[in-house]
Amino acid sequence: MITLIRNEIYKTLLKKKIILITILLILFVGLFSYGENYIYNQRINAFLEESNQGDYSWENIANQRLERLKKNLESSYIPERGIKSIKIQIEQLEYFIDNNINPVTPSVARFNVEFVKQSVTLFLPLLIIILGADLISGEFSDKTIKVLLTRAVPRWKILMSKLIALLIMTTLIILLMALISTTVSRLFIDRLGFDEPVATGFQFVNGELSTGSVIRITSLKYTLLNYSLAWFVALVMSAITFMISTLVKSVGSAIGIIMASLIGGQFLQFFLSDWVMVKYFYVTNLDLTKYLTGSYQQVEGMSLVFSVLVLSAWAIASILISFFVFLRKDILV
Amino acid sequence: MYKKIVFPTLLLISMISIVIFVSGFIESITITTNKNMSEEKEEGTMDKNKELSFSDDGDTMDILILGDSIGSGAGDEEGEDIGRRYVEMLDDKDTMNTINLSQSGSKSIDLVDSINSGEFDEIIKRADLIILSIGGNDLKEILDSSELNLLIDYDNILSKYMNNLEGIITGLKKNNSFAEIIHIGLYNPYGETLNQEKINLLMNWNYESQKLVESYAKMLYIPTYDLFKYNLESYLSIDQFHPSANGYDAITKRLYNVLNGLE
Numbered sequence: 001m002i003t004l005i006r007n008e009i010y011k012t013l014l015k016k017k018i019i020l021i022t023i024l025l026i027l028f029v030g031l032f033s034y035g036e037n038y039i040y041n042q043r044i045n046a047f048l049e050e051s052n053q054g055d056y057s058w059e060n061i062a063n064q065r066l067e068r069l070k071k072n073l074e075s076s077y078i079p080e081r082g083i084k085s086i087k088i089q090i091e092q093l094e095y096f097i098d099n100n101i102n103p104v105t106p107s108v109a110r111f112n113v114e115f116v117k118q119s120v121t122l123f124l125p126l127l128i129i130i131l132g133a134d135l136i137s138g139e140f141s142d143k144t145i146k147v148l149l150t151r152a153v154p155r156w157k158i159l160m161s162k163l164i165a166l167l168i169m170t171t172l173i174i175l176l177m178a179l180i181s182t183t184v185s186r187l188f189i190d191r192l193g194f195d196e197p198v199a200t201g202f203q204f205v206n207g208e209l210s211t212g213s214v215i216r217i218t219s220l221k222y223t224l225l226n227y228s229l230a231w232f233v234a235l236v237m238s239a240i241t242f243m244i245s246t247l248v249k250s251v252g253s254a255i256g257i258i259m260a261s262l263i264g265g266q267f268l269q270f271f272l273s274d275w276v277m278v279k280y281f282y283v284t285n286l287d288l289t290k291y292l293t294g295s296y297q298q299v300e301g302m303s304l305v306f307s308v309l310v311l312s313a314w315a316i317a318s319i320l321i322s323f324f325v326f327l328r329k330d331i332l333v
Numbered sequence: 334m335y336k337k338i339v340f341p342t343l344l345l346i347s348m349i350s351i352v353i354f355v356s357g358f359i360e361s362i363t364i365t366t367n368k369n370m371s372e373e374k375e376e377g378t379m380d381k382n383k384e385l386s387f388s389d390d391g392d393t394m395d396i397l398i399l400g401d402s403i404g405s406g407a408g409d410e411e412g413e414d415i416g417r418r419y420v421e422m423l424d425d426k427d428t429m430n431t432i433n434l435s436q437s438g439s440k441s442i443d444l445v446d447s448i449n450s451g452e453f454d455e456i457i458k459r460a461d462l463i464i465l466s467i468g469g470n471d472l473k474e475i476l477d478s479s480e481l482n483l484l485i486d487y488d489n490i491l492s493k494y495m496n497n498l499e500g501i502i503t504g505l506k507k508n509n510s511f512a513e514i515i516h517i518g519l520y521n522p523y524g525e526t527l528n529q530e531k532i533n534l535l536m537n538w539n540y541e542s543q544k545l546v547e548s549y550a551k552m553l554y555i556p557t558y559d560l561f562k563y564n565l566e567s568y569l570s571i572d573q574f575h576p577s578a579n580g581y582d583a584i585t586k587r588l589y590n591v592l593n594g595l596e
Contacts, residue, residue, distance in 0.1 A: 006340045013339075067478055067486070171347040171354070225364070228357025231350075291365045304365040 001161060004153065008165030012131065021127050021173060025180045028123065033111055033185035040106050058104040059097060065104075066093050107193025109219035111185045112178065116226045117289045119177075122262065124230060125237045125286065127173055129258050132166050132241040134251040136326070141250050159326050163242060163319065170238045174231045178223075194220040222292070229288040236311040240282065243318035246326050279306075282314040395459050396420065396431040399444060399501075400466035403517065404435030408575025415464055415517075418585040423593075432456055440470045441497035448504035457508040464588075466517040467501065468494055472538050476523070476531055487534050491541065498545055502552065515588060516546045516554050520561035522574045555591065557584055 012018070047061055069090050096103045116124075136159075139145040148158060186192075196219045217225075245254050265283025272278050279285070285307035396416045398404045406414030413421075416431035423429065434453060436443065444467050447453060457463070471494045475487050505514060518539045521527055527535075536558065543554040560583050561568050561576075568580030576584065 009340060009343060063478060067482070071482075071486075168344065168347045171350050172343065174354070175346065175350050221360075224353070224357045225361045228354040229361055231354040232358050288361075292361060304362055308362065 001157060004157060004161035005165050005168070008162050009168065012165065012169055015134075017130055018176075021130060022176065022180070024127065025177055026184055028119075029115065029181045029184040030187075032115060032118075033181075033188040036106050036111060036114070037188045040104075058102045061104045062093060062097050062102075066090060066097070069093070101197055105191060105193075106189050107191040107196065107219070108182055108185050108189055109193040109196065109223050111189055112181050112223045113219075113226050113289075115181045115185075116177075116223075116230045117287075120230050120233055120289055121266070121283075121286050124177075124234055125258075125262055127177075128170060128234050128237040129241055129255055131169055131173060132238050133245055133254040133258065135162055135166060135242060136245045136322075137248050137251050137254045138245075155327055156323065159246075159323060163322075166238050166242060167235060170234045171231065174227060174234055177230075178227055194218065194223070198222040225292060226289050229292070232308070232311070233286050233288055236282065236315040237286075239315035239318040243322040246322040280310055282311060285310045393428045393430050394461050396429065396462045396464065397456060397460035397512075398431065398433045398435055398464045398466070399448075399453075400435045400464075400517075401439045401468075401470055402435070402437035402575060403469060404464065404466035405433055405437055406435075406581065407437055408570030408572060408577055409581050410570065410578045413578070413581065415466075415581060415585050415588065418581055419464075419588055422585065422589045432460075435466065438470060439467065441467050441494050441501065445497045445500040445504070448501060454508055457505060457512075460509060460512045462592075463505060463509075463512050463514045464517065465501070465505075465514060468498065468538070468542060469519055471497075472519060472535065475534065476527065483530070483534075491538060494538075495541060495545060498542060502546070502549055506549070510551075512551070513592070514546075514549075514552045516542065516552065517584065518542065518554060518556040518558060520557040520576075522561070522565070522569055524565050553591065555584070555587055557587075560584065560587065 043061065047064065069086050073086050073090070093103065095101075134141070136145075139148055149155065198217055198219050241254075241258055244257050248254050248257065262283055265281055268278055268281065269284045279302055285302070288304060288307055288311075291304040291307070396419065398414060398416045402408075404414070406412070414431070414433050414435075416433060420426055420429040420431060434447075434456065448457075471490055475483065475490055478486065502514070505512075519535060519542075521532060521535055539556065539558060543556075546552050546554040561580065564580075564583070568576055568583060570577040570580070
């Protein structure tokens with residue numbers, strides 16, 4: 001079994017997918033961290049010009065942002081959903097200002113969190129798809145499935161070793177993501193900021209943001225928590241990718257199907273947020289990190305536990321289906 | 334050789350990461366599902382408010398204080414409020430009752446909401462004197478803000494405040510037309526650190542409030558700006574914002590003099 005897993009891992013490593021993923025990560029992280037730093041400098045300059053004061057402090061900038069949000073709130077063109085989201089941002093910002101937590105100046109720690117948050121719904125799943133879409137369908141495309149199945153190993157063992165190899169590789173990808181986004185963003189952002197306090201644990205009570213259970217942890221821990229959630233999302237994505245890869249026979253259609261479900265899911269969430277069934281779809285639940293920051297949820301009645309349960313159900317169902325199909329299927333090559 | 338090392342190291346690294354991620358994952362779940370205590374607490378204070386009411390005895394003089402932290406006596410080292418201080422100054426203390434329904438941090442809109450909700454109706458009906466301290470938190474937002482768009486923000490907030498104040502007054506008058514209503518003006522807690530432009534805004538705020546208040550019968554505006562101007566050191570409490578015991582005393586003395594004549 002261990003040998004099988006090792007073979008699978010070598011196969012993925014040899015296919016140069018890891019290099020592709022690394023390049024993608026470096027490219028994105030580089031662009032984003034450069035952009036973030038650029039915007040921050042612009043904002044400081046703009047602030048200095050407007051206020052005519054010699055120096056600036058993050059409190060001033062935070063207050064300025066607060067004022068702008070409040071002004072947005074008064075505009076009559078914002079839909080109900082937008083208003084709620086802005087109100088939550090305002091309350092959080094006020095909490096940060098009151099408790100002397102700097103939410104403005106970019107730091108490597110904050111960049112890490114931000115990057116995870118932005119990538120968890122689309123970019124991270126994409127990486128996992130690159131990693132796993134050809135896992136079984138690739139064997140069909142390359143006609144190597146014949147060789148694989150004629151060996152004196154039961155089918156379930158082959159599939160199981162592929163699954164375990166995929167999960168290991170997924171974990172390594174998250175680790176790679178953390179490493180790259182820390183080292184590359186360090187090139188552009190001066191502050192590390194891993195020891196700064198962060199507030200988390202914002203909760204919603206009857207649609208209102210509640211700071212009653214907010215606790216303060218260090219940025220390092222907070223970053224870790226975000227990566228842990230991203231890791232869970234990645235595992236679920238790899239289970240789903242795994243299933244699609246077993247069901248279809250070509251890599252292209254495997255990638256197509258998963259991408260379509262991802263993007264379609266995002267649309268669904270946006271247009272049909274009043275429909276109850278939407279919250280049981282996996283794409284709606286991918287953004288686990290938002291529960292840590294307490295941003296506005298488009299669909300009512302969702303919590304971290306709920307999302308985790310839904311995602312787990314999808315993952316387990318996917319794995320069961322793939323085994324069921326792969327063991328029963330007549331493979332004709 | 335190289336191939337032999339790669340797999341075990343990868344395996345080891347991924348095992349360690351899995352352990353870290355799993356623990357982080359569990360931690361995240363515990364953080365977000367922490368049982369929320371604040372909700373229950375809020376309900377508790379609401380119940381306490383409901384229990385409050387003036388006694389049925391018709392002979393007593395009933396004083397009601399409504400509004401923000403200054404109404405509730407925040408900063409007072411002796412733990413008093415304007416109502417109780419006022420009672421202390423009177424001769425027949427025994428026939429006096431005070432009830433304080435002020436909430437620290439209230440803005441004018443909050444008071445409008447609580448008056449309109451009807452939860453204070455019974456208390457308002459029985460009051461003989463109502464002391465109103467509101468608007469400080471509305472204006473504070475402007476005074477604390479950076480210089481940008483100051484005037485536009487100010488005009489917005491002032492006009493909202495004036496609407497709210499009118500709502501508060503009509504709400505009170507609807508329930509009780511015989512009580513004297515005192516509106517406490519705003520002082521400048523920032524002293525000379527506040528620039529002239531903002532001081533002008535503060536004075537205009539007070540002026541607008543006074544104009545509105547004085548347009549009603551049985552309503553009186555009590556200025557505090559002049560009281561505090563040269564006495565910030567002794568009239569401000571340790572937080573440099575709320576009045577100290579001395580500050581409250583000064584406001585109450587003025588109130589007493591206005592209502593009872595100089596002795």
